[in-house]
Amino acid sequence: MTARGIVLSLCDRTGIMVMPWLDAGYSAITVDLQPAANPHPHRHHIVADVTEWRYPKHLPPPVIAFAFPSCSDLAVSGARWMREKGLTALIHALQVVDACRQICEDSGAPFMIENPVSTLSTYWREPDWMFDPCDYGDPYTKATCLWVGGGFVMPERIRPGDMFDPPTWVEPTKGSMILNYGPSADRVDKRSATPPGFAGAVFKANARAA
Template identity: 30%
Template sequence: CDVQECSGGHPEWHIQGDVLPYIDGSCIFTTMDGAAHRIDGTWDLLIAHPPCTYLSNAGARHLWKGHVLNQERYEKGLEGKAFFMRFWNANCPRICVENPVPSRIYGLPRYTQAIQPYEYGHPYSKRTCLWLKNLLPLQPTNIVEPIGTWCPSGSYSYKHGAKHKGIFTKDRAKNRSKTFLGIAQAMAQQWGVKTEKTPAPAATGNGGMGK
């Protein structure tokens, strides 16, 4: 479910619109192929990717102008935290919320684990945190050597050599929001079982996909 149209070629799997009316289950919705669906009770599993623009530790430097707090940005961060917590407190037995390392000023719950794309077959570094409820930590499936940083910040790119500048320094927000296929496959195969806290066999994968 996203406010944007699907980009993976499966409109039958995509709901376009505000996600909040649907996350607790017991809802009726229409996917982008025009088909209507009904969910009775809760979903089996919720995997959420809330926006990180104002919550990420990478953007913490924008919170201050000298020694003065940027009140507008701080309030947007509080709105981002409220949206994040709506997923974390959803009425669902199994929950994963994904985000970068958060700024401590917002006091988010402690994340469960941090993963990297190069642990799932993609030769890039992009530290990503997972907050988990009733799910075992995601296990690496195909560890490879990273060749660069995925979508690094402008300041990072400026200070580092060509090898370490990373991939996609333009359109960072869009490219950085993509979920790597290897990570998505690991989530599906390790968590896509009904038995609580029982992981399925791991998978390998290459390429990238949208949320």
């Protein structure tokens, strides 16, 4: 582990969210049921179920925590399938979110939990923030909600004319990137990958405090 501190990211296969932190010299722990995409020497990826995993007590607490629990059984867009999926799928999806919440809150660090527009608003509480990836320079729309705590700083949206270095905002593509993917085995993973512009903006907004 590096001296700058540890960044924790749950339900994170790609590690895109921790990349700006790795580039700045932090270490990262990512946890997912699936093996890591994009390995990095200072990224320690743990293949585990977050409902059975806890942050190791012997490590210093993380400087920030992120979580991307699966949305397939919670998304509003899938609500009409809920009756077919049944209560067991719903309860499990909520248990995964609750495990993320517990680990994030226990960390004492700033944290954010991400989900699309989802039934979490009903089962838990309204999200603290909503954004589209194009708000941070990623060229697509996908209404995304954040539940945050511990002093997490929501980054300013990047808009044309803003004095960012350099301006990275681009016109969103018509509709959603999701629709642009044809049927493929990794379609679900592609559409759920963290938008890199958002990851960079979160780093800029939170690293100074971390």
